[in-house]
Amino acid sequence: MGIFKKIINDFKIKVKNLKKEIGALSLACKRRDVPWYTKLVVVLVVGYALSPIDLIPDFIPVLGYLDDLILVPIGVVFAIRLIPKDIMNECREQSEDIFKEGKPRNWVAGGIIIFICIGIFTYVITRFL
Structure with missing residues (x-):
């Protein structure tokens, strides 16, 4: 049972770090010294991470959570690589307490994600x- 607890604790730490990175990305997006194309990527990644709408709905067994376990971390890593390290480090310091009061809400990013999902759904249909 000890190894199972260690795996769960490691997973909790990774999720906490991922939340901190998402918070730092949302702060970096508001800065003027971040290029517009980076802001676009960050808005899409943060919007998708915080959106209740997924490309693959969570009620579908295994595949439903696969997008959350794979797409979000890949998107976060990609967005972080587009931001200069000094800016990202400043934003990480500022984002320590960003999730203490729940998820931040960004209606513009949520609207973009909904628009993309509707477009994909319409195309498929x-x-x-």
Whole structure:
């Protein structure tokens, strides 16, 4: 049972770090010294991470959580690599307490994610039916 607890604790630490990185990304997106194309990537990644809408719904066994376990971390890593290290480090320091009061809400990013999902759904329906 000890190894199972260690795996769970390691997973909790990784999730906490991922939340901190998402908070830092949202702060970096508000800065003027971050290029517009980086901001676009960050808005999409943070919007998807915080959005209740997924590409693959969570009620589908295994695949439902696969996008959360794979797509979000890959997107976060990609967005972090686009931001200069000094800016990202400053934003990490500022993001320590960003999730203490629950998830931050960004209606613009949520709207973009919903728009993308509707577009994909419409394409699939018109293409294959």
